[in-house]
């Protein structure tokens with residue numbers, strides 16, 4: 212879990228790490244076959260890399276391809292290793308470091324349950340509107356909101372909901388894609 | 396030609412179609428249909444082992460000594476889990492294996508059935524790739540792909556798990572040619588390196604004043620051609636050559652440009668040259684921690700070229716200045732060709748001062764040791780073994796420990812594929828079964844396991860396999876009645892407190908050999924050693940040679956933990972070795 216704190220590679224690496232850890236979003240194009248997610252996740256845990264967020268779903272059914280989006284925190288040197296190690300896996304086609312390749316689009320979806328009454332409900336709805344959160348379930352004492360956007364926007368929305376009666380949250384993890392005409 | 400057959404028959408047919416002549420295995424309930432199909436044919440010879448770990452090391456020895464894929468067949472559950480050590484060993488040392496494991500029927504998977512285990516889950520991180528085949532019609536493709544993946548790119552073990560109902564099921568068999576390209580379009584290992592990078596490398600070599608070739612197991616894996624090209628390039632350039640443990644034999648031990656092995660127990664000249672070189676040309680090696688020593692003090696002034704078929708090996712542990720991703724043999728061939736277009740002179744004059752410096756280091760005789768008239772020194776025993784077998788086609792395997800390092804230091808090789816040892820994983824118990832595998836592949840050759848008395852007991856039962864198949868392996872045990880390497884580290888790091896590093900009751904190896912149906916020889920007198928070795932070599936059958944050696948010999952030279960290349964402990968070091976390593980170095984392995 213602390214890969215960024217540990218100098219990689221050698222048992223004899225006594226030098227202090229000089230590189231700073233960075234947060235990067237990787238997009239991994241893989242064959243959609245049994246065990247592929249376990250291979251990718253197993254590689255991260257076996258080699259001591261971080262996973263901050265992970266999403267996976269089939270994206271091209273006819274070709275049997277899935278895309279895995281991983282957010283990780285590591286030094287530039289370890290980031291290169293992560294990419295190369297992922298590419299060694301037989302069912303992995305390509306790995307793109309979206310963060311290194313320019314400003315990628317990053318989105319996440321959250322479902323946020325808030326319970327309360329009176330003035331709190333009014334305030335909750337006002338804030339939800341400002342964040343373009345949709346009400347997807349309502350009772351007389353609760354709402355469930357669907358909110359999408361950058362993770363930081365979702366963080367802010369959730370923070371605002373805490374004093375208004377936040378009950379629970381689920382988040383999908385990050386989905387990311389590069390800008391412009393080119394695909395992976 | 397497409398043909399209908401059972402899954403079990405497909406397994407055999409796929410082995411035949413992929414050129415397999417021998418497989419190492421052990422039966423069990425879930426594997427019986429494959430064993431039945433095996434029984435009804437005579438193209439593939441099955442070697443019955445005594446423990447599945449033995450099968451994996453035999454397959455490794457077989458693979459490493461032939462360049463072919465080694466094949467293992469085991470049953471579900473304990474058969475599969477017993478194979479895990481050998482699979483991991485093969486992964487670490489890039490040895491091509493195909494391991495077929497039987498599995499409980501698909502309908503029982505996940506029910507904790509008798510002898511069920513999650514084989515693909517357990518082996519995911521110790522194989523290059525693995526498969527669970529749930530449909531018999533996938534089986535031919537998976538089998539062919541397994542061989543392709545095992546033996547291409549950076550080689551490694553591939554596992555195919557086949558449930559029992561799939562072995563019984565009928566399906567259509569297609570040969571490797573009919574199936575065509577492997578289904579995994581994502582798998583395309585590198586072959587030839589980038590032409591411009593290779594040219595740049597040659598240009599750097601043409602300017603070098605203190606160059607060194609640092610070569611590794613990748614040259615062996617590439618095939619004998621690669622070793623030929625290395626010899627040619629060394630001759631053309633005049634540069635010194637060193638190698639990792641895994642690369643021994645790629646360059647002839649008798650060549651004056653040979654520096655000996657480098658690394659933790661490498662020669663002083665090889666390590667000093669690595670430290671002081673201005674150009675390091677690394678080919679098929681991976682800057683492992685046993686090689687680099689303290690990494691922030693590793694070869695401080697060098698420019699580094701790294702040739703490797705696996706891009707993730709480049710820049711993993713140390714900085715590289717020029718990287719070439721490709722098969723080492725093809726890259727060497729290209730280097731030779733380009734060098735020839737630029738000059739027909741080695742850089743003899745330009746690097747003469749460098750050679751002079753190397754000769755200075757050589758004159759320290761870092762592999763020296765104090766011989767004795769009364770006790771057999773282990774290094775001496777290996778040197779006598781070498782002299783007695785010189786000129787014969789000899790294959791050496793080893794176990795793990797001091798004897799392994801002494802063998803690497805004192806038994807030079809002229810050819811590739813003659814040296815089989817467990818490098819990356821350091822698996823005690825590798826050598827005896829590996830020798831069996833080598834002997835299966837080379838029935839007429841002389842195959843010797845240089846062993847330690849502790850290691851050899853881990854897979855001793857494969858003597859029984861050797862006897863059954865008439866495989867005349869020689870197990871040369873350097874018996875110091877100690878786990879010598881552990882004892883040495885306890886002296887280095889733990890004040891000489893020998894916690895559990897010796898055996899209270901060793902077996903009588905002579906009687907043990909006889910119990911197995913082999914021959915036992917014991918020798919403890921240096922004056923009788925040569926005759927005893929000759930007796931071993933003359934015997935036509937498996938031998939356990941119990942060579943009683945000095946018990947407290949240290950394996951030197953040595954780069955202690957946490958020290959750079961230029962701070963080796965040399966054999967003439969008189970002080971207390973317990974005082975060499977500082978507090979920080981103590982934490983390292």
Ligand SMILES: Cc1ncc(C[n+]2csc(CCOP(=O)(O)OP(=O)(O)O)c2C)c(N)n1
Pocket residue numbers: 794795796797798799821822823824846847848849850851873875877878879880881
């Ligand atoms: C399976 C396994 N267990 C433990 C070790 C740790 N280990 C490395 S060398 C060694 C001692 C080997 O003793 P021996 O075979 O007698 O060789 P020697 O060093 O005495 O030559 C041990 C226990 C290992 N390498 N492999």
Ligand SMILES: [Mg+2]
Pocket residue numbers: 796847848849873874875876877878879
């Ligand atoms: Mg010993």
